[in-house]
Amino acid sequence: MESIKIEGSPKTPTVEFDKDGGVLAIKGRSIPENSIDFYKPLIGWIDAYALQPKEETVIHMQLEYFNTSSSKCILDVFKKLENIKKAGKTVRVKWHYEEDDEDMLEAGEDYDAIIDLDFEMIKEEEF
Amino acid sequence: MTEIQEIFDLYDSMERKNIMLSFKGDMSTDLLTSILQLIENKLDRFGESPKVKKRMFNILVECLQNLHHHIDIPRNINSENTPSIIVMVAKNVTGYSIITGNFIFEDNADVLKSRLEEINAMSKDEIKQLYKSVLADGKMSEKGGGGLGMIDIARRSGEKLDFGFVPFENGSSFFSLNVKVKQD
Secondary structure, eight states, X not given: OOOEEEOOOSSSOEEEEETTTTEXXXXXXXXXXXXXXXXXXXHHHHHHHTTSOOSEEEXXXXXXXXXXXXHHHHHHHHHHHHHHHHTTXXXXXXXXXXXXXXXXXXXXXXXXXXXXXXXXXXXXXXO | OOHHHHHHHHHHHHHHTTEEEEEEEOOOHHHHHHHHHHHHHHHHHTTOOHHHHHHHHHHHHHHHHHHHHHOXXXXXXXXXXXXXXEEEEEEOSSEEEEEEEEEEEHHHHHXXXXXXXXXXXXXXXXXXXXXXXXXXXXXXXXXXXXXXXXXXXXXXXXXXXXXXXXXXXXXXXXXXXXXXXXXX
């Protein structure tokens, strides 16, 4: 499989998947009307990566906004990554949020409570 | 009353209610994008705090996408025309109101009504727990929402949802929702 870069749009995030470095980054806004269309390929790539994952995989989530349609898809992304952890590898989630955005911090904490991955909440001044 | 007078009266009534934006017509993806952009720019111009801006934007996204996905078309309403929706954003003393209205079949209205009443009876913490359990159950509607929209709106608003149904002809109702977003 290849590394992947999808440029963001006003409704969809920038996605960078560096398979050699084991780093996945999702940044920006995720508010498409139909998020399944957007996330389906990404979930496919994670499945492919999961066949030969790095010892350590790091996921950077740096979202400004996401809608409820995206929230289930993001959960699916984390569930796929959970499988990599179950196979004995290390998977770290770095959940970035802007310092005034308590709602985004809470959203990260929600996922942390649902998903069996190591979450780190990273406060930033501004994206 | 002359038609010209009516136009002014309509404007004047909106002005008195501090309506920042009002739209009645067909919902579309382009309209949704434009309304979001307009409100985002307006809140920037008001110098609104990032927290309130984000909250407004998030709630508006959910409200507009609800209109986009869940509108029911009453049979024989004005023949071949698709029914209109209404969206308004108003400024008031304590913050903002996001107001929407759309047609819905009575069967769907009953389901929606009991769901909204259920949410309104919950404390903030219960709403948070409900959001988490609906998110975690893994079910997803074909459009991806999976029933999180209204819970998310209530959670972010922090206020009770103000809503109502006005019976319309042919088994449909007009559903109105007024979501309040407080300034800190």
